Amino acid sequence: MLSKTDFIQYLNCPKSLWLKQHKPEVYPEGEFSDFAQKLAEEGYQVEGYVRQLVQGWPDAASCSFQDVFETNEGLHARVDMLRENEDGTIDIFEIKSSTSVKDGNPHNQLKDAAFQTIAATRAGRGIRNIFIVHLNKDYTRDGEIDPGELLVFADETVRVKGLLDETEQEITEALSLLNEAAIDERSCNCLNLSRSHHCDSFDYFNPGIPEYSIYSLPRLFGRKLEKFVAEGRFGLEQIELEEVSRLQQPIVRASNVENPFIDIADIKNFIGVLAYPLYFLDYETYLSAIPIVNGTGPQQQLPFQFSLHILHEDGRLDHIEYLADRPELPRHLVKALEGAIGANGSIITWNKTFENARNNEMANAFPENRDFLLGLVERTVDLMDVFKTGYVDIRFNGSTSIKKVLPVVVPDLSYEGMEIGDGTAAMDGWNKMINETDREKQARLRRALLEYCKLDTLAMVRIFQFVEGLVKGD
Structure with a gap:
């Protein structure tokens, strides 16, 4: 059996798919992460709006959802939506929660549609048109969701049919591989890919690769x-x-x-541009396919929380925090931030690209706060930069994530055991909190969110103090 999901896995790493089907007992099945669960749920939400829109079409009766095509050689395709045409052919619709048609690896939506087309054709159906339904990146919610404005029906017939010969060959090769009783298990194609593109079974096929490589x-x-x-x-x-x-x-x-590789001059350059008081800032944001607030669009980051630790030159440390109790534009968040951050002092973040992007977006949304927010952008420095060239420990394993750096340089501070311990969990926790009717459960979620975001900025303070100690001890 070769499904669309299997086929995409084959395109990324053929041997990984073979292992999954032939030796499931040793296949390192990745956990269905919170983020993967979120993507799946959003896919169902988008399909729900497609169904709602299609109900108003003159030919609604000719449309159906989740039709399955199976072929004698083992292809299995579940088509998101199809439309029966008067001449006996069908139109295929693949429904996505992205804001554009993705045509590259690791998940090529055109290849998705090509596989579905081939499976339906081999099952005896003629295909006229092929559509990829995605979200309109220019849509802004204003009241109830308008499916007609939210959705884009991209006619990808020409591009998908242009891939059919190539995809037919790939399917043949995939089926041939899956019919093999044994393969060379000494390595896989992922050796030539960066770590973020390695398959789940990389360690199985490549056991000789050292931990630090x-x-x-x-x-x-x-x-x-x-x-x-x-x-x-x-x-x-x-x-x-x-x-x-x-x-x-x-x-x-x-x-x-x-x-550790330590470049004191590099660290001094970083510290030398800082002005007290130091504001250690972190945002938490909610990202959703379907906008939950008027004035926002699909897949738009919605800031709902900040934590701010303020380190004064005399060593005094203050903490200010904000957490929205309901879905809303971050107007109150900006007001709280403006009341907490003075006109002088450096803003310190971890991965300033993210925080500055939110500040720029909020500056455009709230012209009355534009000067303040753009001023934050100008004053922001990135503590993460120190761990690219100034202080590098092999135990970071090439990463500059705060989750990798913190346990090495400040081992007494940890995210372990927290009810909410990462950004995806924070998104999920906030969504549950604003929809929770049980006051006790809501309060517990609120505490967990505040504790997590507070730790993010406290971690930055402690990491900064560690770095500062290196310079003072030089």
């Missing part, structure tokens, strides 16, 4: 990665400094000496 190097891909793989050089001790970029060199150095 070339895949710990950020932005390593293409010919350079392929060269290291072809030469069998996976350990960082096998890599010369002149072979990698400036951002990759500290990781190689830290691995070779088995001690």
Whole structure:
């Protein structure tokens, strides 16, 4: 049996699919994460609006949802929606929660539709048109959701049919592989991909790759990665400094000496631009396919919470926080922030691209606060930058995530055991909180959200103090 999901997995890593079907007992089945659950639920929501819209079509009776096509050779396709045409052909509609048609890896929606088309054709149906239904990125909610404005029916017939010959060949190769009783399990194609693109079964097929390897190097891909793989050089001790970029060199150095790589001058440059008081800022946002607030659009980040630790030059530490109790535009959040942040002092974030993007968006939404918010953008520095070139520990394993840095440099502070411990859980927790009618459960969720966001900024304070201590001890 080869489903659409299986086929996409085959395109990304053929051996991974074979292992999943032939040796399920050893296949490292990834957990159905909270984020994956959220995506699945949003897909159902979008389909619900498609159904609502189609009910008003003159030919609504000719449309159906979730039709299944199966073929003798094992293809299995569940089509989101199809329409029966008067000549006996059908139109296929693939429904997505994205705001555009995705035509690249790791999930190519055109390949999705090509697989569905081939399965339906082999099951005896003629295909006239192929549509990918996605969300309108320019839609802004104003009252009840308007499905006609929310949805885009992109006619992708030409592009999908242009892929059919190629996809037919890939399907044939996938079925042939799945019919093999045994394969070479010594490696998989993912060796030539960066770590974020490795299949779930990468460690199974490549057990000899050390924990700290070339895949710990950020932005390593293409010919350079392929060269290291072809030469069998996976350990960082096998890599010369002149072979990698400036951002990759500290990781190689830290691995070779088995001690943190520290560039005091780089750290001093970072600290030298700071002005007290220091404002350690973190936002939590809600991202949804279907906008939940008037004035927002599909897949738009909606800030609902901030935590702000204020470190004064005399060492005094204050904390201010805000958490919205209902879905709304972040006008009150901005007002609370404006009352907490003075005209002077540096804003310190972790991955300033995210916070600055939200500040720019809120500046456009609230012209009366524009100068304040754009002023925050100008004053913001990124503490994460220190751990790219100034302080690199091999135990970070090439990551600059605060979840990787914190346990190494501040081991007494931890996210372990928290009811809400990451951004996706915070989104889910806030959604549950604003819809919860039980006061006790609502209060528990509120406490958990505040504790998580507070820890994010406290972690930044403690990490900064660790870095500052390096300079003072120099």
